[in-house]
Structures are given as structure tokens and as C-alpha cells.
Amino acid sequence: MTVAPLPTVVLDARFARELPELALAWQAEATPEPRLLVLNEPLAAELGLDAAALRTPAGLGLLTGTRPPEGATPVAQVYAGHQFGGYSPRLGDGRALLLGELVTPTGELRDLHLKGSGRTPLARGGDGLAAVGPMLREYVVSEAMHALGIPTTRSLAVVATGRPVRRETVLPGAVLARVARSHLRVGSFQYAAATGDVDLLRRLADHAIARHHPEAAAAPAPYRALFEAVVDVQASLVAQWMLVGFVHGVMNTDNMTISGESIDYGPCAFLDAFDPATVFSSIDEQGRYAYANQPVVAEWNLARLAEALLPLLHDDQEQAVALAVESLGTFRVRYTEAWASGLRAKLGLPAGLDDAVATPLLDEISELMSGSRVDFTSFFRALGRAARGDAEPARGMVLDLAAFDAWAERWRAVGPDADAMDRVNPVYVPRNHLVEEALEAGTAGDLGPLERLLDAVTAPYDERPGLERYAAPAPAEFNAGFRTFCGT
Ligand code: AMP
Ligand code: MG
Numbered sequence: 001m002t003v004a005p006l007p008t009v010v011l012d013a014r015f016a017r018e019l020p021e022l023a024l025a026w027q028a029e030a031t032p033e034p035r036l037l038v039l040n041e042p043l044a045a046e047l048g049l050d051a052a053a054l055r056t057p058a059g060l061g062l063l064t065g066t067r068p069p070e071g072a073t074p075v076a077q078v079y080a081g082h083q084f085g086g087y088s089p090r091l092g093d094g095r096a097l098l099l100g101e102l103v104t105p106t107g108e109l110r111d112l113h114l115k116g117s118g119r120t121p122l123a124r125g126g127d128g129l130a131a132v133g134p135m136l137r138e139y140v141v142s143e144a145m146h147a148l149g150i151p152t153t154r155s156l157a158v159v160a161t162g163r164p165v166r167r168e169t170v171l172p173g174a175v176l177a178r179v180a181r182s183h184l185r186v187g188s189f190q191y192a193a194a195t196g197d198v199d200l201l202r203r204l205a206d207h208a209i210a211r212h213h214p215e216a217a218a219a220p221a222p223y224r225a226l227f228e229a230v231v232d233v234q235a236s237l238v239a240q241w242m243l244v245g246f247v248h249g250v251m252n253t254d255n256m257t258i259s260g261e262s263i264d265y266g267p268c269a270f271l272d273a274f275d276p277a278t279v280f281s282s283i284d285e286q287g288r289y290a291y292a293n294q295p296v297v298a299e300w301n302l303a304r305l306a307e308a309l310l311p312l313l314h315d316d317q318e319q320a321v322a323l324a325v326e327s328l329g330t331f332r333v334r335y336t337e338a339w340a341s342g343l344r345a346k347l348g349l350p351a352g353l354d355d356a357v358a359t360p361l362l363d364e365i366s367e368l369m370s371g372s373r374v375d376f377t378s379f380f381r382a383l384g385r386a387a388r389g390d391a392e393p394a395r396g397m398v399l400d401l402a403a404f405d406a407w408a409e410r411w412r413a414v415g416p417d418a419d420a421m422d423r424v425n426p427v428y429v430p431r432n433h434l435v436e437e438a439l440e441a442g443t444a445g446d447l448g449p450l451e452r453l454l455d456a457v458t459a460p461y462d463e464r465p466g467l468e469r470y471a472a473p474a475p476a477e478f479n480a481g482f483r484t485f486c487g488t
Contacts, residue, residue, distance in 0.1 A: 009049065009062060011100025011112060013073040015182070018207050021200050022188065023075035028065030028097055029118025029128070031175070033162025036060060037132065037447060038139060038454075040156050043179065047112075047156070048105040054157065063157045063177045065097050065114045072100045076120040080194055081187030081254030082304060084288055089194055091187060091254050093122040094264070095130065098183060109211065111183055112156075115176040131171035132160055133439040136450060138176055138265040140438065144430045144457035145262055150240045151233070152262040153180040172443060181261055182211050186305045187254035193308035205312055212259045221323075223312035228327050231302055233260025235331050238298045239338035242291070243346060244429065245271035245376035249281040251289050251297045253304050269482070270429045272473050273373040280432070282483040295339075299331045345424045346380050348387055348416030357414060364407050372398040375473040380425035387418035426460035428467065432482055433474035 016023040034057075041051045053059050061067025068074050076093040083091065097120070099112045115138070116130025139155040146152050156177040163173040184207070192201045202223075209216045209226050219225035237260050241248065248255070249267035257263050267281035276292035284290075289297060306313075306324035314320035343362050344353070369379060374397040382394035391408055398404045430453060438450040456470035463471070474482075 008053075009069045009102060009112075011069055011072040011102055012109075013075070013100050014109075015077065015098060015101065015111075015207070016073050016075045019200070019204055021195070021197070022078055022192065022204070023098075024078065024093075024121060025073055026076045026097060026120045027074060028068075028114060028175070029163075031060075031064045031066055031159070031161040031163060033160075034060040034064055034066075035160045035162065036063070037136065037158045037160050037174065037442065038450065040139075040143065040154070043154050043156050046104060047102060047110060047179065049156075060159055062099075063114075063159050064161065064175045065099060065117045068099055074099050074114075076122050077183055077188070078122050078191060079185055079187035079254050080191035081185070081252050082190075082301075083252045083254075084284070084286075087190075090122070090124075090191070092124055092126070093120055094183070094254075095120075095123060095126060095128040096178075096183075109181075111178075111180045113178045113180060113183055115178055116161075116173065117175055127165070129161075129163065129165045129173050130176065131165045131167060131443075132158070132174040133171065133443045134266070135174040135176040136439050136442045137268075137435060138178075140430050140435060140450065140454055140457065141265045141268055142178075142262070143454065144460065145246070147458045147460050148240075148244055148426060148429075150244070150246075150262060151237055151260050153178050153257075155179075180257075180263065181259040182208075182257070183263075184208050184211070184258040185254050185263070186256045186258070186301055186308075187252075188258070189305055189308040190253060193311070198311050201308070202312060205309065208258045221313075223309055224323055224327060227302075227306060227309055227313075227324070228330060230258055230260070230305060231327065231331050232334055234298050234302060235295075235334035236260065236338045237262060238295050239335055239342055241294060242339060243342040244426065245274070245291070247271065247278060247280055247289070247291045248294065249279075249284065249289055251294065251301065253301045256298070256301045256305075267483070269432045269435075271376040272431065274369045274376045274379070275373055276370055280483060295335050298335075299328070302331060303328055342424075346421065347383065347411065348418060348421040350415055350417065353414055361407070361411055361414075364403075365411075368398055368400065368403055368407065371400060374398060377426060377429050377431075378471065378473065380421070381427055381471075383416075384418050384421040384425060387412070387416040387421060422463075423461055427463045428456040428460045428470045430457050431470075431474060433478045434470060 044051045074097045080089050081091040096115045097117045101109050119128035135158045139158050142152050142155045159175050161173040164170045165173040192204045213229035216222050216225035255264040269280040278291045279287045310320040313323045386394045438453045441449040456467050
């Protein structure tokens, strides 16, 4: 038997080297019968990886961590975090391994990371494994987010392992190969802070500055600047989620990155009928992570990051707290700015339109949308047609026609730019019923529906004939009580 050569991948172990206290050298579990389910060829090319080599047995060994590249040091990354508000000092490792960091052909550093690669000493009671369905969900949703222009971890591949995974039923297992700017989380800082080792906390902050927010290094107070940079990227990120109707579902502090990328797609979903109180997660009984709560939760999580950083902000605790509170105050300002400018763009408002005209247009359309529970995605797209003179599709979705007509008249008068609207209002998002359909088929071995869904959502602004069903709302029966389950 000839063994295909390993794809030539050179991985650094910078995280493990600089932060050994947070890294535990470990190996992925064997995969009895690896089978490639989906490979992201454009992403492979961006990373400088040869897609054909990744399809070979050696390539699958890389994508499952069972044959790491020579010289690589795969590690589990420990973190703490608040889950639904309750603190866990050693939450886990994401049931994942960091294979290492690679430098892309354009000189950027990316984590190559495996989710579902088996038990580690940090796994608590869990098996460290993942099932095919949830890994395909993360693949399709993260790639849709990327195509929407929203910062996110990426998905390189899903490989079925041939190992059964015991959940409520026995499911086929899989490993997701994930790519990120890093896997530093708010929970990583909480863990470092809780050790009481300020030197470790400082090294972690320096690592984060170097990788994500290098401008902070030159600021008069670098760690405060780091915190403000994270506040900034998170305010912008959550505003972008809100503008496409995305509900993350489990915004625990371990699921919030320092880089500002969306991470860990578990019980996430896109709004169909617009209702700010929408919750999709089966375990979120209080609605903590409901659509409309996401900005508030992000701010709460950032307060936990600030607490972790206090020893670096000032020697005097009281002064450190005062600085943190002041910096956290920028979240609301930044979020409100990002949300309002994004909504202006979705409505095609001309640049520089006076707030006195724009603000009532934004407020009233939000109210009309929730009052009529319009389909979030198709309503904005229909407004693009309204801007071109055909108001009927949008008008047909609202209940209060008089209010809509009055609003539309004032809106048309400011000259909305329909082409600009079509560039920010997607036609195709991974709608819940389509995702469920694709995962169900994928779990049973038929990847056709997943491939067709990926084709639609990875070019989301580009309306194409033949893809009508990917733009249409779910059948009414589907949405009644739709819940997604934690990606365990
Ligand atoms: P999640 O809500 O998916 O972010 O899960 C929270 C954390 O619990 C993960 O980051 C893991 O560290 C841990 N965890 C979840 N599921 C498993 C599992 N099957 N095996 C081991 N650890 C797990
Ligand atoms: Mg997580």
C-alpha cells in the first residue's frame, strides 16, 4: 500500500509556547473509518492548503488530528466561563484540539482547530465527541455568516469518523476542522485571572494584543486599550448579527471571542417571523439569549472580561474598576452607532441624511415589522423592490397598511438606493427548516441537500432563478415551537 504524502502544512505552536499554563498537549482520538463529508476548497486555497492532498488518507489524518503534521504540538485549551449566568471555573476545552497556527500565503496567522476530536483531561464528564448533524450545522451557518460579511470562525471540513456517538440516540460521529484568527475567549481571560497569576494574565493579554489588536500596544494604557478594542469589535459584531436576524443561542462567556469573530454555532438560528423575543435554544427557558437581549448580554459578558482584566488596568482596585466602567460605557455608544448605520444601509438611506428624518424612519419600520411579524429576510429584500417602485411584495407582508403607506411615502421621498439595498439585504440565509432538512439528510448519508443549501447561502445577495425555495419562509407548521438543541 502506498501512503499518500502528508499535505505540507507547517504549524507553529505559539499559543502553547507563550501560554503553557493554558495548553495541554494531547492527541486526537482514533477514527475507525474516516470519510470526508464536506471540504471547503476556497478556504483551503486561502490557507495555502492543497485541496486534493486534503482528500487523501493522509489529508483526512490531518483534518481529524490523527496524523498531525510533523513538528506540530496539538493542545487542548483550557478556559473558564459563565454559562447562563453561572460561573464555572473550569468549563472545559470546547471538546477540541488546537492543532497549531498556520501562516496563510498572504501572511496572516490562523488557528487550525478540531472540534469533536475526543476526550481530554479537561472534558469533565463529556466524551469530547461530536455528531455529524451539529458539525454540519456549524459548517453551513459559519460559512453563511462569512458570506454575509460577518466576522466568524470558518469551517474547513467535516469528516465523519465512523465512531458512533451516544446522545439521546446513537448518532454517527464527526470532526469539524475549524479555522479562526484565534480561539481566545472571554473565558480564557476569566480562567487566567482566577489562577491569581498576574504574570500569566499579562502574557495572555500581550498575546491577544499581538494577534488581534496590535494598535493597543502603542497606546498609553495598552491593557485598557485592549479592552476597549474588544468592546469595539463585539459591539460591531452583535450589531451585524441583529441586522441579519441572527440568534446565537448560547452567548456564554466562553462563546465570545477576543478577536470579534462569531464562534460556536450550537442552538443558533435566523429569525423567520420577526419577533424580538425569539429564542431558539431548547435549554434557554428564561429567554436570556433571545434575539433582542443579545446586545445586553454582550455588554454583560464584556463586564466579565473587564473584571478579569482589573489587575492589569491599575494597581489600585478602586481606580481599576472606575477605568473599566468608563471603558465599558463605550459599548452602548458603539453598538447604537453600528446598528443605526446598518439599518440606514438596509433601508438604502442616502449618506448624510439628517437624523431628524432618518431616526423616525428607522423606529417606525422596526415597529411595523414586529407588529406584523414579517419574515425578517424577505421583508428587507422586498423593500428593495419597493424602492424601485413595486411596493406590493413588502406591503403584502404588513397588517397595518395605512401605517406602511404613510411610512413608505416619506421613505421614498428621501430617494432610497435600491441597488445598495440589494448589496446588504440577503436573499438567502440558512433558514431553520432548510438547515434541518440538510442535516437530517446528511446524517443519513445524503449530502445533496447540504450542498444545494451551501450553494445558495454562500452567495447570499445574488438572486438566482431556480433557488426560490431557499428564499421562501418556512411552512407555518415548521415554525410553531421550533427549537434547536445544544451542539453536543
Ligand atoms: P458549548 O455550550 O457547546 O459551548 O459547551 C460548553 C463546553 O462544555 C464546551 O466548550 C466543552 O468544553 C464542554 N463540552 C460540551 N460538550 C462536550 C462533550 N461532548 N465532551 C466534552 N466536553 C464537552
Ligand atoms: Mg463553546
